[in-house]
Amino acid sequence: MINVPVWHYDGRNANKWQPRLLGDNQSFRLIDEGWEAGPYQWADLVALDTAGADAVFGHADAQGWRLGFAGDIPADVAALLPQRARYGGIIDRIGLGKASVAFACVAALVVFGVVKAPGWIAPFVPQSWEDTMGDAMVGDFGGRFCHSKEGDAALKTLVAKLDPDARARSVEVANIPMVNAIALPGRRIILFDGLIKGAESPEEVAGVLGHELGHVEHRHTLTAMMRQLGLSVILGGMDGMGGAQVNALLGLSFSREAEREADMTALEKMKAADVSPRGTAAFFKRMGRVKVDEEQPESDKPASERKAPENTDKKTRSIPVETIERATGWLASHPSSRSRYELFHNAAVKGHDYAPALSADQWKALRSMCKVDKTVKSGWGLGF
Amino acid sequence: MEEQDVQAMQEGSAFGFYGTWKEYAPIAFTNLLLTIVTLGIYKFWATTRTRSYLWSRTRFIDDRLEWTGTGKELFFGFLMVLLLLGVPFLFLQFGAQALVMQGHAGIAGILGFLSFIVIFYMIGVARFRALRYRLGRTYWHGIRGGSDDNGFGYGWSYVWKTIVGYIPMGLLVPRAMMSLWNERWNHMSFGPHMFQSQGSWHDTFKRYLLIYLLPFMIIPFSMLVASSFGSGRMLAGGVLMIILFGIAFIYIGIPLIMLAFYAKFFRVGVSGLSLSTLDFHFSARTMDWLKLFFVDVLLVIGTLGIGLIFLQYRHWKFFITHMEATGEIDLDALTQSDTTMSKHGEGLLDALDVGAF
Numbered sequence: 001m002i003n004v005p006v007w008h009y010d011g012r013n014a015n016k017w018q019p020r021l022l023g024d025n026q027s028f029r030l031i032d033e034g035w036e037a038g039p040y041q042w043a044d045l046v047a048l049d050t051a052g053a054d055a056v057f058g059h060a061d062a063q064g065w066r067l068g069f070a071g072d073i074p075a076d077v078a079a080l081l082p083q084r085a086r087y088g089g090i091i092d093r094i095g096l097g098k099a100s101v102a103f104a105c106v107a108a109l110v111v112f113g114v115v116k117a118p119g120w121i122a123p124f125v126p127q128s129w130e131d132t133m134g135d136a137m138v139g140d141f142g143g144r145f146c147h148s149k150e151g152d153a154a155l156k157t158l159v160a161k162l163d164p165d166a167r168a169r170s171v172e173v174a175n176i177p178m179v180n181a182i183a184l185p186g187r188r189i190i191l192f193d194g195l196i197k198g199a200e201s202p203e204e205v206a207g208v209l210g211h212e213l214g215h216v217e218h219r220h221t222l223t224a225m226m227r228q229l230g231l232s233v234i235l236g237g238m239d240g241m242g243g244a245q246v247n248a249l250l251g252l253s254f255s256r257e258a259e260r261e262a263d264m265t266a267l268e269k270m271k272a273a274d275v276s277p278r279g280t281a282a283f284f285k286r287m288g289r290v291k292v293d294e295e296q297p298e299s300d301k302p303a304s305e306r307k308a309p310e311n312t313d314k315k316t317r318s319i320p321v322e323t324i325e326r327a328t329g330w331l332a333s334h335p336s337s338r339s340r341y342e343l344f345h346n347a348a349v350k351g352h353d354y355a356p357a358l359s360a361d362q363w364k365a366l367r368s369m370c371k372v373d374k375t376v377k378s379g380w381g382l383g384f
Numbered sequence: 385m386e387e388q389d390v391q392a393m394q395e396g397s398a399f400g401f402y403g404t405w406k407e408y409a410p411i412a413f414t415n416l417l418l419t420i421v422t423l424g425i426y427k428f429w430a431t432t433r434t435r436s437y438l439w440s441r442t443r444f445i446d447d448r449l450e451w452t453g454t455g456k457e458l459f460f461g462f463l464m465v466l467l468l469l470g471v472p473f474l475f476l477q478f479g480a481q482a483l484v485m486q487g488h489a490g491i492a493g494i495l496g497f498l499s500f501i502v503i504f505y506m507i508g509v510a511r512f513r514a515l516r517y518r519l520g521r522t523y524w525h526g527i528r529g530g531s532d533d534n535g536f537g538y539g540w541s542y543v544w545k546t547i548v549g550y551i552p553m554g555l556l557v558p559r560a561m562m563s564l565w566n567e568r569w570n571h572m573s574f575g576p577h578m579f580q581s582q583g584s585w586h587d588t589f590k591r592y593l594l595i596y597l598l599p600f601m602i603i604p605f606s607m608l609v610a611s612s613f614g615s616g617r618m619l620a621g622g623v624l625m626i627i628l629f630g631i632a633f634i635y636i637g638i639p640l641i642m643l644a645f646y647a648k649f650f651r652v653g654v655s656g657l658s659l660s661t662l663d664f665h666f667s668a669r670t671m672d673w674l675k676l677f678f679v680d681v682l683l684v685i686g687t688l689g690i691g692l693i694f695l696q697y698r699h700w701k702f703f704i705t706h707m708e709a710t711g712e713i714d715l716d717a718l719t720q721s722d723t724t725m726s727k728h729g730e731g732l733l734d735a736l737d738v739g740a741f
């Protein structure tokens with residue numbers, strides 16, 4: 001027979017009662033002067049937070065019903081009481097250490113899956129779905145595509161050389177002054193006018209086009225979109241900043257792999273078309289040097305270096321920065337300009353006489369395409 | 385049955401906090417660990433553990449508070465928001481991007497504005513429901529609080545009062561804020577009693593006007609300083625001083641005045657609050673708030689960010705130690721609340737990241 005003093009809230013009003021608990025192994029009653037309540041089953045009790053040193057229990061079916069034990073609980077009663085949850089169901093059962101390791105393993109698997117799975121799934125997404133989605137997203141790019149009779153013909157020639165099987169559904173030049181090109185979902189490639197204006201030869205443009213064709217062929221754009229979506233969903237649970245950073249890092253590690261693949265495809269296509277990779281190599285060499293000037297402005301250098309710029313060998317000056325770029329290469333979305341320069345430079349067959357990618361007239365037509373087109377909309381602005 | 389009236393304010397304040405850093409640290413650190421290894425999913429259980437601890441170390445008159453919320457309901461609340469808001473907004477985001485690319489910036493703009501209004505409305509609803517959820521999960525003497533209102537009406541009040549408050553150069557903002565505070569609390573109850581909130585915006589208005597007065601004080605002052613630099617070459621130094629004062633005004637002056645205003649607002653708001661025969665008060669003044677945030681910053685910077693996990697503890701302690709209540713409670717008359725209990729937690733609130741007060 002159990003008989004212990006307890007304190008009690010009945011959940012109906014706020015009075016604190018001091019009854020005695022009388023019962024056996026199955027059930028108990030609460031008895032005070034003038035009232036008694038029960039029977040209650042031990043099995044219906046729920047362990048709650050302690051109040052100071054007092055152990056407190058609730059009842060599964062009665063809100064606000066509380067049973068408190070002031071001081072030590074007799075061993076026979078303690079054996080009948082439920083355990084208090086600490087971290088939460090599963091963790092309490094297997095222990096904090098083991099649970100943490102298990103969760104970490106599952107988390108790593110999930111992240112790995114989300115990073116890798118799009119690469120496996122993307123090839124099985126029907127191309128027509130991707131094309132429809134791409135058209136819905138891009139349309140006519142807000143009327144920013146440049147057209148001229150000669151320019152279109154020149155672009156067509158270049159595309160036919162590099163993409164004889166017509167893997168890309170469209171290749172366009174957009175009137176945007178950025179040195180860039182993009183492969184959009186739906187096998188659409190856009191070369192920005194800034195890139196073409198900044199290129200010194202049609203071979204440079206051919207290299208970039210080949211690279212974007214690589215993205216199209218390997219369905220990188222769809223893969224990247226799926227991955228980005230997956231990462232933002234699983235990392236959405238983490239607090240804003242941390243999640244976004246992890247997300248960006250994982251996205252980047254993908255990019256490098258894909259960029260490499262696209263570069264290899266570009267080289268294959270250029271080889272097949274008999275277009276020299278030297279132009280593209282020169283482009284990356286220039287890119288590397290541009291970064292030199294950006295990252296190490298004159299004023300940041302010691303005075304001794306600043307005085308006689310004409311005596312400074314350009315090449316030796318750019319080496320340390322290229323080293324930095326290479327060392328931090330894992331952070332950048334593209335492989336370092338240096339390694340890409342080497343890749344394209346070494347691919348050129350010595351002594352081989354490559355055919356020009358475009359004739360001088362065609363090259364001129366391509367470069368002046370956006371200038372000639374009077375109806376094209378410009379820039380990113382919303383002035384339309 | 386013997387009458388058990390408890391005299392509030394019998395020993396100092398009716399509210400007390402007995403937590404310690406040492407006691408809380410194991411909770412905070414294990415929460416951090418589990419949140420990381422579960423990619424953030426444990427956050428909901430972590431919040432619950434933290435609240436359970438803070439509530440259980442909080443005394444009101446003669447007994448502690450009790451937090452009965454669960455991690456599971458917070459998690460489901462979050463999932464619900466993800467479905468209700470996340471999916472449409474994801475669609476909208478991609479859709480808007482596509483519309484801009486295709487040259488329909490106008491439609492994209494309208495959709496963007498609509499989603500802004502919807503989010504605005506949802507923040508209002510979330511504020512209301514967060515308070516309702518917290519009261520509904522807080523027990524004292526076996527009795528809980530709550531509200532029978534679902535907060536959807538409050539959401540519209542929140543939208544139009546805030547917008548109207550900003551229209552006359554922001555002059556009606558304190559009035560809108562206090563009106564919303566009162567509206568929110570007047571829908572809440574504890575046990576059988578409704579809260580009564582009658583905070584007056586007049587009392588907070590002088591503080592608020594400082595924002596408009598500050599430029600008039602700063603400009604002549606900086607002119608004075610500038611003129612003391614004399615003419616000619618030193619004039620450049622004078623102009624520089626004006627610019628420096630301008631920057632100091634924007635980054636230090638405005639936040640300080642806003643803090644001073646909010647300190648006053650919170651004091652006035654809580655003072656206007658009563659529950660049956662209980663009246664509430666809040667004693668923290670601007671300097672107290674300033675100290676709180678200053679130490680917060682030092683703590684977070686000094687621990688390279690780890691201190692973030694202690695902020696919830698600090699803020700709750702600050703809140704409780706400055707809360708006071710006067711009056712009497714009739715324990716017999718304080719019967720159980722019959723307000724409906726929502727099955728899910730403050731999902732909206734967590735998703736939109738706004739506070740309850």
